[in-house]
Amino acid sequence: MLETLKEFVVESPGFYIGWGGLLIGVVFGFIVHRTNFCTMGSISDILSFGDFSRFRAWLLAAAVALIGVAFLQGAGVMNAADSIYLTPSFGWLANVVGGLMFGFGMVYSGGCISRNLVRAGGGDLRSVVVLMTTGIFGFMTIGGLLGPLRVSLFAPGTTDLTEYGLETQGVGEMLAKTSGLTLETSNLSMTILIAGAILVYCFMDRQFRSSARNIIAGVGIGLCVVAGWMLTGLAQDEFADIPVLLTSLTYVRPMGDTLDYLMRFTAFSWPSFGVVTTAGALLGGFLGALSVGRLSLTTFADQGDTVRNLFGAALMGIGGVLALGCTVGQALTGFSTLAMGSIITFVFIVIGGVVGMKAMERFA
Numbered sequence: 400m401l402e403t404l405k406e407f408v409v410e411s412p413g414f415y416i417g418w419g420g421l422l423i424g425v426v427f428g429f430i431v432h433r434t435n436f437c438t439m440g441s442i443s444d445i446l447s448f449g450d451f452s453r454f455r456a457w458l459l460a461a462a463v464a465l466i467g468v469a470f471l472q473g474a475g476v477m478n479a480a481d482s483i484y485l486t487p488s489f490g491w492l493a494n495v496v497g498g499l500m501f502g503f504g505m506v507y508s509g510g511c512i513s514r515n516l517v518r519a520g521g522g523d524l525r526s527v528v529v530l531m532t533t534g535i536f537g538f539m540t541i542g543g544l545l546g547p548l549r550v551s552l553f554a555p556g557t558t559d560l561t562e563y564g565l566e567t568q569g570v571g572e573m574l575a576k577t578s579g580l581t582l583e584t585s586n587l588s589m590t591i592l593i594a595g596a597i598l599v600y601c602f603m604d605r606q607f608r609s610s611a612r613n614i615i616a617g618v619g620i621g622l623c624v625v626a627g628w629m630l631t632g633l634a635q636d637e638f639a640d641i642p643v644l645l646t647s648l649t650y651v652r653p654m655g656d657t658l659d660y661l662m663r664f665t666a667f668s669w670p671s672f673g674v675v676t677t678a679g680a681l682l683g684g685f686l687g688a689l690s691v692g693r694l695s696l697t698t699f700a701d702q703g704d705t706v707r708n709l710f711g712a713a714l715m716g717i718g719g720v721l722a723l724g725c726t727v728g729q730a731l732t733g734f735s736t737l738a739m740g741s742i743i744t745f746v747f748i749v750i751g752g753v754v755g756m757k758a759m760e761r762f763a
Contacts, residue, residue: 401474401633408633412643413669419630420672424679425686427623427648431517432687434616436460438726439505439514442752455601456613457730461745462597463621464647464735468628469590477632481645483723484738485567490723491743492556493549497722498729498744501651502751504714506759507707508533511726512650512715513680520684524698529712534654536716541652545717553721568739589737624648624731631672641668647735649728651719653677722748 408415430436434456441453471477479485505511508529510518515533519526539545565572571586578585601617602608627647634643653673660667660674670678688694699705719725722744724733730748733741 401476405476405633408630409636409639412634412636412639412641416630416634416643416672417669417675420627420675421679421682423623423626423630423648424676424681425683426679427513427620427676428517428520428680428683428685429687429690430616430619430623430683431513431680432521432684433690434612434619436616436620437510437514438730438748439510439752442749443756446753446756450606451604452607452610452613453616455604455607456617457726458597459601459614459617460621460624461731461734462594462601463618464624464731465590465594465597465737467621467625468735469587471625471628471632472586477628477635477645479569479645479736480567481635482736483644483646484729484733484736484741485569487560487566487568489558489560489568489740490553490556490721491558491740493553493721494723494740494743495747496553497718497720498747499751499754500714500718501722501725502718502748502753503755503758504711504718504751505726505748506752506755507711508715509708509711512654512719513725513727516650516677516680517684517687520681520686521688522694522696524696525704525708528699529708529715530654531658532709532712533651533716533719534656534658536713537651537720538655538659538716540717540720541655549721570737570739570742573739586737593737620731624727624735627672627676627732628735644672646672647732648676649673649724649732650677650680651716651725651728655716718751 436456437453438457441457444450444453468479472479508515512530512533515526515529519530540549560568565576571589572582574580574589575582575585607613624647631643631645631647635645654677656671657674657677660670699708722729723740724744726748729741729744734745
């Protein structure tokens with residue numbers, strides 16, 4: 400059945416990536432809005448109330464995505480080694496600094512990219528400005544004004560793992576290299592160990608077990624990530640005139656890609672997966688707000704609010720590019736491949752968020 404499905408997708412990749420990606424984005428945005436899933440909010444809950452429920456929802460989404468990728472690889476739908484996350488070029492310094500910058504920036508801009516997309520869908524004009532600023536600074540960091548500085552500062556902090564006999568930066572391959580186990584056994588072992596530990600941590604808490612909203616958020620968003628991997632995996636064709644990148648949900652570079660697409664629409668054959676899922680999350684946020692009667696236009700409270708949001712957005716754009724992703728792109732999508740860089744980024748986004756909140760409290 401999967402082979403038949405792949406034939407359909409490969410024949411019309413633009414159609415399936417466009418409409419399939421849009422649907423995934425809409426479901427993601429709707430779930431985020433209705434469950435109040437927020438990575439920054441989860442850190443705030445911990446620091447302010449000692450409540451780990453939303454943080455567990457974030458971890459549950461990561462575990463679901465990790466298990467889903469293992470099944471997709473076992474079924475031959477995708478090979479995670481083909482993604483950008485598992486390259487042997489291990490930019491550990493950029494993962495650390497980028498994660499810290501993104502985590503710090505999301506506090507000052509009132510949430511990460513996905514949260515701002517959903518809020519923008521509900522009519523928050525502040526989030527519209529944050530998203531545009533993030534996209535612009537992201538592109539400036541990729542190959543624009545800040546590009547040469549990025550290369551000069553972070554190239555020395557990049558390790559070529561092929562020099563150590565590794566083809567990827569996956570923790571499964573690292574285990575195989577040091578233990579003598581086969582790669583398949585190592586990957587399966589790490590998936591069971593890490594996903595199992597996360598699931599135990601999440602469901603050992605009575606409050607979390609009784610929270611349908613957080614469980615739905617974790618499972619639903621994790622499945623959205625899996626659906627993205629499945630769709631782009633099915634669309635991969637080495638003989639295609641325009642190859643489809645194996646990826647799933649991520650929102651920093653796609654925010655810049657979306658702005659580029661809007662300005663140069665006629666230069667593209669079809670929108671990329673990142674562009675349609677960005678538009679989908681915006682639409683999902685709109686539908687979520689509409690379903691509960693919370694559609695309303697809001698804007699910055701004052702000059703200080705404007706400056707804080709712009710500052711945070713710039714940090715998210717720069718940090719997200721350095722780290723190759725955000726709270727979704729690295730902490731969920733990248734994490735699901737068990738890439739070492741994604742795990743490091745995940746940790747330092749959390750640290751950056753904690754530092755950002757402490758700074759906000761001190762200088763507010």
